[in-house]
Amino acid sequence: MGILRKKISQRRKQVRENIATERFGRFSDIINSGVPVSILILVVFALLSSILLSLSTDPDSITWRPWSEILAICVLVILISGGIAIYVHHYNNRIIKKHVRAIALAGLFTTLLILAKIGSFFSNSIYFTIATVITCAIILTIAYDQRFALGMSLFYAPLACFSNGEGADFGLFLTMASGVIVCCFSLREIRTRIKLLEVGALAAAAVFVTFFATNLIGTGYSNAILIAATKASAVVILVGIIIQALLPVIEKVFRIATSMTLLDYSDANQPLLKKLAMEAPGTFSHSLLIGSIAESAAESIGANGLLCRVGAYYHDIGKIGKPRYFVENQMGSANRHEQLSPAMSQLIIVGHIKDGIEMAREYRLPAVIRQFIETHHGTTLVEYFYAEAQKKADGKTAPPSEAEFRYAGPKPQSREAAIVMLSDAVEGAVRALPEVTPTKIETVVHNMAMKRLQDGQFDECELTLRQLSRIEASIAKSLAAHHHGRIAYPKPVEKQQQEVQGNAQ
Numbered sequence: 001m002g003i004l005r006k007k008i009s010q011r012r013k014q015v016r017e018n019i020a021t022e023r024f025g026r027f028s029d030i031i032n033s034g035v036p037v038s039i040l041i042l043v044v045f046a047l048l049s050s051i052l053l054s055l056s057t058d059p060d061s062i063t064w065r066p067w068s069e070i071l072a073i074c075v076l077v078i079l080i081s082g083g084i085a086i087y088v089h090h091y092n093n094r095i096i097k098k099h100v101r102a103i104a105l106a107g108l109f110t111t112l113l114i115l116a117k118i119g120s121f122f123s124n125s126i127y128f129t130i131a132t133v134i135t136c137a138i139i140l141t142i143a144y145d146q147r148f149a150l151g152m153s154l155f156y157a158p159l160a161c162f163s164n165g166e167g168a169d170f171g172l173f174l175t176m177a178s179g180v181i182v183c184c185f186s187l188r189e190i191r192t193r194i195k196l197l198e199v200g201a202l203a204a205a206a207v208f209v210t211f212f213a214t215n216l217i218g219t220g221y222s223n224a225i226l227i228a229a230t231k232a233s234a235v236v237i238l239v240g241i242i243i244q245a246l247l248p249v250i251e252k253v254f255r256i257a258t259s260m261t262l263l264d265y266s267d268a269n270q271p272l273l274k275k276l277a278m279e280a281p282g283t284f285s286h287s288l289l290i291g292s293i294a295e296s297a298a299e300s301i302g303a304n305g306l307l308c309r310v311g312a313y314y315h316d317i318g319k320i321g322k323p324r325y326f327v328e329n330q331m332g333s334a335n336r337h338e339q340l341s342p343a344m345s346q347l348i349i350v351g352h353i354k355d356g357i358e359m360a361r362e363y364r365l366p367a368v369i370r371q372f373i374e375t376h377h378g379t380t381l382v383e384y385f386y387a388e389a390q391k392k393a394d395g396k397t398a399p400p401s402e403a404e405f406r407y408a409g410p411k412p413q414s415r416e417a418a419i420v421m422l423s424d425a426v427e428g429a430v431r432a433l434p435e436v437t438p439t440k441i442e443t444v445v446h447n448m449a450m451k452r453l454q455d456g457q458f459d460e461c462e463l464t465l466r467q468l469s470r471i472e473a474s475i476a477k478s479l480a481a482h483h484h485g486r487i488a489y490p491k492p493v494e495k496q497q498q499e500v501q502g503n504a505q
Contacts, residue, residue: 035096037099037102038085038095038096038099038102039085041099041102041103041106042081042084042085042106044106045081045106045109045110046077046078046081048110048113049077049081049109049110049113049159050070050073050074050077052110052113052114052117052163053073053077053113053117053159053162053163054069054070054073054074055117062121073162076158076162077159080155080158080159083155084152084155087148087151087152087155088105088152091147091148091151092144092148100255101254101255104143104253104254105152108136108139108140109136109156109159112132112133112135112136112156112160113132113159113160113163115128115132116128116129116132116160116163116164117163119131119132119164120163120164124231125164126164126172126232127231127232127235128164129160129161129163129164129172129176130172130175130176130179130207130232130235130236131235131236131238131239132156132160133153133156133157133160133176133179133180134176134179134180134183134200134203134207134235134236134239135239135242135243136152136153136156136180137149137150137153137179137180137183137184138183138187138196138199138239138240138243139243139250139254140152140153141183141184141187142187142190142247142250142254142256142258143250143254143256146184146185146187146188147184149183149184150180150181150184150185153180153183153184154177154180157173157176157177157180158173160176161173161176170214171211171214171215171217171218172214174210174214175207175210175211175214175232176207178206178207178209178210179203179204179206179207179210179236181206182199182202182203182205182206183199183202183203186198186199186202186203187199189258189259189304189306190247190258190259190260191259191260191263191306192260193244193260195260196240196241196243196244196247197237197240197241197244199240200236200237200238200239200240200241201237201240203236203240204233204234204236204237205233207229207232207233207236208229208230208232208233211228211229211232211233212225212226212229215228215229247260251366255366255367255368256366256368257307257366257368257369259306261366262306262307262310262369263306265310265313265314265365265366265369266306266309266310266313271363272314272317272359272360272363272365273313273314275320276316276317276320279320279323280316280319280320280323280326280329281329282323282326282327282328282329282330282331283316283319283320283323283326283328283329285328286316286328286427287312287313287314287315287316288313289427289482290312290315290420290423290424290427291308291309291310291312291313292309292478293312293423293427293474293475293478293479293482294308294309294311294312294416294419294420294423295308295309295312296474296475296477296478297419297422297423297470297471297474297475297478298415298416298419300470300471300473300474301415301467301470301471303415303416303419304416307368307416308416308419308420310369311368311369311371311372311416311417311420312372312420312423312424314356314360314365314369314372314373315356315372315373315376315420315424316352316356316376317356317359317360317373318351318352318353318354318355318356318357318359318373319352319355319356320355320359321352321355322348322351322352322355324336325337325345325348325349326349326352337385341392342385342386342388342389342392342400343385343389343400343404345385345388346382346385346386346389346404346405349382349385350382350407350408353373353374353377353407353408356373357370357373357374360373371413371414371417372416372417372420374409374410375409375410375411375412375413375417375421376417376420376421376424377407377421377424378407378409378410378411378412378421378452378457379406379407379408379409379410379411379455379456379457380406380407380425380452380455380457381402381405381406381455382405382406382407385405386400386402386405389405410460411456411457411458411459411460411461412457412458412460412461413460413461414461414462415461415462415463415467417461418457418458418461418463419471421452421457422448422449422452422471422475423475425448425452426444426445426448426449426475426479427479429444429448430444430445430479430483436483438476438480441476441479441480441483442472442476445472445475445476445479446472449468449471449472453468
């Protein structure tokens with residue numbers, strides 16, 4: 001009986017230890033996920049917002065609001081902050097993991113609230129309030145996407161109303177919401193320098209109509225309402241001009257590159273692209289082709305085609321240092337890998353990723369372009385040299401492991417990076433075919449896509465199977481167009497006669 005109790009107690013002890021280990025593992029995952037730091041940033045933002053909004057808007061003296069109003073403001077700020085946290089978690093979870101982005105977002109809201117609060121001490125405070133909301137919408141649309149910018153700007157709008165002392169003014173909120181909606185939906189990308197002025201003009205028209213209509217309902221028509229609506233719309237246009245001037249600052253703070261910046265980097269006269277064309281012409285031609293293929297594939301699923309194209313131009317810049325070790329630059333010369341061991345060849349091939357990253361930092365390429373250099377091979381296997389190493393392994397030495405012949409990664413973190421990875425792999429595989437036909441191209445593309453999928457290379461990017469199927473179709477179509485058949489030119493009549501005579505003899 002005592003032995004039975006001892007066994008039961010040991011079993012219970014082991015179960016408890018396993019449960020404790022599991023709980024500790026979950027706790028460690030939460031700590032490492034960045035959630036505590038994000039919560040801290042949110043709490044600091046809510047605290048600063050409550051302090052700012054609790055100040056009275058009396059222009060004669062800076063005092064605190066009544067305690068009842070302060071309590072109500074604190075409750076509403078907490079609710080809005082909670083809504084922001086939930087929205088970020090659902091629609092842009094990477095902000096939680098990247099604290100720099102969370103700080104930039106909280107800093108943007110806090111700065112705009114401070115500006116709105118300063119404006120509340122002047123007679124035309126309502127225009128300051130509208131300006132900050134439109135600024136928030138434009139900056140977030142540039143930094144993130146339309147849906148995220150729309151939601152976050154509408155969360156900021158009531159805070160701006162409270163900063164102006166107009167928390168219950170539904171007309172002001174509606175006016176700001178109309179400007180936000182127009183800004184978010186009309187500003188998909190910035191490809192021209194006049195784009196922000198166009199967006200500002202459209203948003204100004206929406207603000208004018210909404211401002212005039214909401215004030216007309218309450219007080220009836222008067223010239224003062226018309227003048228006020230005109231001032232509000234003029235402020236919105238002014239915001240577009242100011243943001244145009246501050247665009248480089250916005251790109252650096254949020255670590256992004258607008259379409260206008262990407263177009264600048266796509267210019268063949270860029271120093272790094274010129275160097276690639278001069279020292280590794282085969283790689284340069286390969287990169288141009290990958291850019292065209294990847295751009296079409298990205299547009300087929302609604303991804304950023306321009307980003308794919310520019311990223312593809314730079315993805316292989318690491319080959320500049322040792323161009324002759326890569327087949328596209330050998331141009332009929334002897335293969336230098338024949339004199340090297342498979343392990344040494346693998347180090348050279350894999351090393352072009354590290355060299356490319358160092359070169360990108362030296363030339364100050366934006367992070368959004370550097371990701372293509374880091375991830376275009378992911379953690380894939382260098383198959384050719386792995387197979388060579390297996391052939392050369394004799395019975396005395398252990399066969400090489402796959403881990404030794406894999407790229408260090410990381411895997412693609414975005415759909416665009418995944419598209420460039422697949423386009424790069426497929427183009428090389430199709431180029432190696434002895435006979436290129438549309439059917440064979442489709443087979444190679446599908447097999448390579450499934451190979452990358454099963455190898456887990458697409459695990460860290462938001463790519464669905466339906467999108468992958470569309471990408472396959474687009475890549476196959478682009479490669480088939482590039483490798484189209486050609487009609488042989490007819491030989492001159494005299495040359496044909498000479499050949500006939502030669503055969504007769």
